[in-house]
Amino acid sequence: MTQLSPARLRASVFYFFFANGLCSASWASRIPDIKFALSLSDAMLGTLLLAAPIGQLLFVPVAGQFVSHIGCRLTLRITFPLITLVIFLIGCASSIWPLAALLFLLGVISNLMFIAMNTQAVGVEMMYGRAIMSSFHGGWSIGGFTGAALGMLLRAHDIGPAPHFLIVAVLVAIGVFLNAHALIAHEAPRAEDRPPLFGKLNPALLSLGVIGFCGLAAEGTMFDWSGVYFKQIVQPSENLVLLGYAAFMTCMAIGRFAGDRLTQRYGYLKTLQASGLLIFTGLALSALMPNIYCATLGFMITGFGVSTVVPTLFSIAGRSGIANPSMAIATVSGLAFFGFLAAPPLIGYIAEATSMRISFFVIALLGLSISLLSSRASLVRETDK
Numbered sequence: 001m002t003q004l005s006p007a008r009l010r011a012s013v014f015y016f017f018f019a020n021g022l023c024s025a026s027w028a029s030r031i032p033d034i035k036f037a038l039s040l041s042d043a044m045l046g047t048l049l050l051a052a053p054i055g056q057l058l059f060v061p062v063a064g065q066f067v068s069h070i071g072c073r074l075t076l077r078i079t080f081p082l083i084t085l086v087i088f089l090i091g092c093a094s095s096i097w098p099l100a101a102l103l104f105l106l107g108v109i110s111n112l113m114f115i116a117m118n119t120q121a122v123g124v125e126m127m128y129g130r131a132i133m134s135s136f137h138g139g140w141s142i143g144g145f146t147g148a149a150l151g152m153l154l155r156a157h158d159i160g161p162a163p164h165f166l167i168v169a170v171l172v173a174i175g176v177f178l179n180a181h182a183l184i185a186h187e188a189p190r191a192e193d194r195p196p197l198f199g200k201l202n203p204a205l206l207s208l209g210v211i212g213f214c215g216l217a218a219e220g221t222m223f224d225w226s227g228v229y230f231k232q233i234v235q236p237s238e239n240l241v242l243l244g245y246a247a248f249m250t251c252m253a254i255g256r257f258a259g260d261r262l263t264q265r266y267g268y269l270k271t272l273q274a275s276g277l278l279i280f281t282g283l284a285l286s287a288l289m290p291n292i293y294c295a296t297l298g299f300m301i302t303g304f305g306v307s308t309v310v311p312t313l314f315s316i317a318g319r320s321g322i323a324n325p326s327m328a329i330a331t332v333s334g335l336a337f338f339g340f341l342a343a344p345p346l347i348g349y350i351a352e353a354t355s356m357r358i359s360f361f362v363i364a365l366l367g368l369s370i371s372l373l374s375s376r377a378s379l380v381r382e383t384d385k
Helices: 006-029 031-037 042-049 051-058 060-070 072-092 096-128 133-156 161-179 203-234 243-266 268-288 292-307 309-318 325-353 356-376 378-383
Strands: none
Touching: 006 031, 006 072, 006 096, 006 133, 006 161, 031 042, 031 161, 042 051, 042 096, 051 060, 051 096, 051 325, 060 072, 060 096, 060 325, 072 096, 072 161, 096 133, 096 309, 096 325, 133 161, 133 243, 133 309, 203 243, 203 268, 203 292, 203 309, 203 325, 203 356, 203 378, 243 268, 243 292, 243 309, 268 292, 268 309, 268 356, 268 378, 292 309, 309 325, 309 378, 325 356
């Protein structure tokens, strides 16, 4: 078999990140249509949307084991066809219970894909001998932009969710067919080397998970509440309501493509410390000075801040040598993505009790925590040596 070059492997893994972002954004872009089609109230929709993160979180203990057992290459070959099928069936769902079950499956499959993709990315990064993890997550951002733009285009032409998702499934399937062979074949660990399913979690990896929790709490806040914050607090004209979200997403994508050079030049510790300070500065500025100029600037700064947190942590975890890369990434991602799940409802509760500006400032403090916790995380310091 022909030996594939690191550049070819990198392009293939980049595609899988892109395709994952495309699938995620395609589904997200049609949530309003599905809500209308099933006559869901805001509360019913909110409860329904919890099915995906619940599926993701419940299977965190076994996801790393699964990927470790069958290998990340085979995991991607199985899960990408499955996720396109699930998304297509979501577009066809005609009642709430089948939709809830499909969203639960979406969460489970997405978690497996995420661990496998990042394990592949760690392998390619080690081939290059320098930081390139952030650029893969930049591919996810481009996929997200593409999915959102495609959703807007198809909605404008009155094309429903089911045919929309079928188009996405075909496009993703073609890309998977062309790239599935160009993946690293990680050797599965021997049975005696595999950690117990519910064994003791490594404190060093857990510390990375806590940092990731803070970073994804800020990211989840921006995903779910930036539009609401602009509409209710900044109060721009109707056509500028999504300006803050667009500014955040654009700067997050730019930051991910610039992040590898910054990590290579300044090291993992300084990159994480700077990221935390940027998140704190951006959200604090938006909370303290909520006019359209300062809020937009604040959201841009926040986008740059969150862009490198998760890629940096996964790179450190996968290269730590503490556990199989799949298991290490699963440990960190399980705790980190709980922040993505927990922060949006927390924002709502704090805003209800006080104000939305205060709730955003509370999340800003989590950004400051990233800087402080990174300084104390042993794996972060050791990776820089």
